[in-house]
Amino acid sequence: MLPRTTEQLHPQAEGLDTQPLTTIARALADSQRQAADSPLAALTEISNGARAMARSLGGTGNLYYVAAGSSGLMAAADAMELGGTFGIDEARIHILMAGGLPQSARMPGATEDDTEGLTEGLALLTPDDTVIVVSASGTTPFTLEAARIARKAGAAVVGIANNPGCPLLELSDHPILLATAPELVSGSTRMGAGTAQKIALNMLSTLMAVELGHVHDGMMVNFRAENAKLRTRAEAVAMRITGATQAQARTALEMSRGAVKPAILLCAGATDMAQATELLSASSDRLRPALEQLKKPTA
Known part of the structure; x- marks a missing residue:
């Protein structure tokens, strides 16, 4: 394996603590900006990983997010947003973080070497599932064991790491190097590597949602309007896509109990729910072909 870049010293590190805070702040901002560019070199791998995730959720499979430490926080944040953003059933999203999700500001470090609990946490894995495994070093025992278990079960493995030639990427079906x-x-x-991981994870889940038909003209259309903010957003989406009035959009959302896709179809002319x-159902839950079918003249 190549030397781990995540453990090397930055060229600007020498004397860093003697610099004015504004100078350090600029260096920090620059390093974050540079890290944000790293997913651009992995667009094919990220797209392929997103397709694997969409295949799982488009069928009977589930998604598993597995990581430790700061990477675990990045992974958990993405996983926990899938329900509210794209209407993914929370029962199909599983988060396995070394030591469990923190309940306080303390995050123990020794747990990333502990693989106990993974066998139980991944016991129901099938070839229909996708496991997203994240580790900056690409050598964390917790994530490597998860990848091995996933491969043995036949599940797709999407591996995200920041070091080239690391074991995690070698174990992955869809290796995403964020250099x-x-x-x-x-x-x-938690800094540059974490920033790159967050961007890649957000890209994966958003591309997955596009593949599943949960995004229409850059708008989320698979959420449920459960509060005032989301009702306002849902009304605006229905109005923008169909040209309906606010009153029509509101009535449609009442009929659909807040489900946005059917409300849009009601605004577009569907006779009832x-x-x-x-x-x-006929369009595999994709709004665009459903709208096109609605526009076709009936025989």
């Missing part, structure tokens, strides 16, 4: 520079504060991978549901 970030050494951290300005050496080894503090039964027809809206049938159109979505």
Whole structure:
């Protein structure tokens, strides 16, 4: 394996603590900006990983997010947003973080070497599932064991790491290398590496949602309007896509109990919820072909 860049010293590190805070702040901002560019070199791998995730959720499979430490926080944040953003059933999203999700500001470090509990946590894995495993170093025992278990079960493995040639990427079906520079504060991978991981994870889940038909013209259309903010957003989406009035959009959302896709179809001319549901079922829950089918003249 190549030397771990995440543990090397940054060229600007020498004398860093003697610099004015504004100078350090600029260096920190620059390092974050540079890290944000790293997913651009992995667009094909990220797209392929997103397709694997979409295949799982488009069928009977589940998604598993597995990581430790700061990477675990990045992974958990993405996983926990999938329900509210794209309407993914929370029962199909599983988060396995070394030591469990923190309940306080203390995050123990020794747990990333502890693989106990993984066998139980991944016991129900099937070839229909996708496991997203994240580790800055690409050598964390917790994540490597998860990848091995996933491969043995036949599940797709999407591996995200910041060091080239690391074991995690070698174990992955969809290896995503985020080649970030050494951290300005050496080894503090919550910084540049974490920024790159968050971007890649957000890209994966958003591309997955596009593949599943949950995004229409850059708008989220698979959420449920459960509060005032989301009702306002849902009304605006329905109005923008169909040209309906606010009153029509509001009535449609009441009929659909807040489900946005059927409400849009109601605004577009579906006679009732039964027809809206049938159109979505026939189009594999994709709004655009359902709208096109609705526009076709009936025989």
